[in-house]
Amino acid sequence: DQQVKQNSPSLSVQEGRISILNCDYTNSMFDYFLWYKKYPAEGPTFLISISSIKDKNEDGRFTVFLNKSAKHLSLHIVPSQPGDSAVYFCAASDGGNQFYFGTGTSLTVIP
Amino acid sequence: ETGVTQSPTHLIKTRGQQVTLRCSSQSGHNTVSWYQQALGQGPQFIFQYYREEENGRGNFPPRFSGLQFPNYSSELNVNALELDDSALYLCASSLGPGANTEAFFGQGTRLTVV
Numbered sequence: 299d300q301q302v303k304q305n306s307p308s309l310s311v312q313e314g315r316i317s318i319l320n321c322d323y324t325n326s327m328f329d330y331f332l333w334y335k336k337y338p339a340e341g342p343t344f345l346i347s348i349s350s351i352k353d354k355n356e357d358g359r360f361t362v363f364l365n366k367s368a369k370h371l372s373l374h375i376v377p378s379q380p381g382d383s384a385v386y387f388c389a390a391s392d393g394g395n396q397f398y399f400g401t402g403t404s405l406t407v408i409p
Numbered sequence: 410e411t412g413v414t415q416s417p418t419h420l421i422k423t424r425g426q427q428v429t430l431r432c433s434s435q436s437g438h439n440t441v442s443w444y445q446q447a448l449g450q451g452p453q454f455i456f457q458y459y460r461e462e463e464n465g466r467g468n469f470p471p472r473f474s475g476l477q478f479p480n481y482s483s484e485l486n487v488n489a490l491e492l493d494d495s496a497l498y499l500c501a502s503s504l505g506p507g508a509n510t511e512a513f514f515g516q517g518t519r520l521t522v523v
Contacts, residue, residue, distance in 0.1 A: 302451070330509045341413070341499055341514030342452070387451055395465040395506050396442065399451030 301325045302390050304400035312408050317375040319403050321388030324369065328390040332397065333362060333373045336385045378407045413502050413515035421521045422490050430485045430518045432500030440506050441483040443475060446497040458483055459506040495522045
């Protein structure tokens with residue numbers, strides 16, 4: 299039972315434009331959400347997080363939006379750069395000791 | 410500050426064999442979590458170790474077992490390997506057991522069972 303879903307396996311964006319990666323979840327007990335970025339042959343790297351008490355968190359070019367009523371979050375990257383090309387995983391926690399990951403979205407930023 | 414390192418990076422085993430994967434946690438971290446990432450899937454939680462004790466387990470059979478040592482490094486053992494165990498195994502270390510604590514991942518061990 300996939301509690302965190304990323305329905306777009308891939309996304310291509312022109313350099314300089316906005317990249318929007320989406321994530322949906324089903325468990326209303328999730329209270330903390332994260333985005334990880336993964337390059338080939340490397341482990342996932344933490345990118346940005348958001349607590350359920352907020353609806354937006356911004357860190358430089360990266361902004362995460364949380365819509366609790368829709369059980370949806372999104373990651374915005376502005377402006378997109380070729381070095382952002384990677385697989386992005388959305389993850390969620392219910393306060394326990396594990397993350398629940400989505401299946402990932404492969405982002406390609408075209409120069 | 411050393412990061413999370415895993416060994417080996419690649420491994421090929423035969424169905425029915427046993428395998429041990431190793432993880433050195435980041436300096437100062439006392440918690441290690443193991444995840445399995447099958448092809449095309451997101452990482453799935455196997456279990457977590459905190460101060461040498463198992464601290465939560467995902468939906469994996471008992472043939473998946475682990476250890477954490479006094480220096481907080483960890484091992485993942487899988488007995489009676491099955492073809493479906495072929496996956497990338499990721500280790501993550503953190504300062505504490507709560508999932509709201511940032512976890513740092515190693516590069517993973519790619520296990521192939523033939």
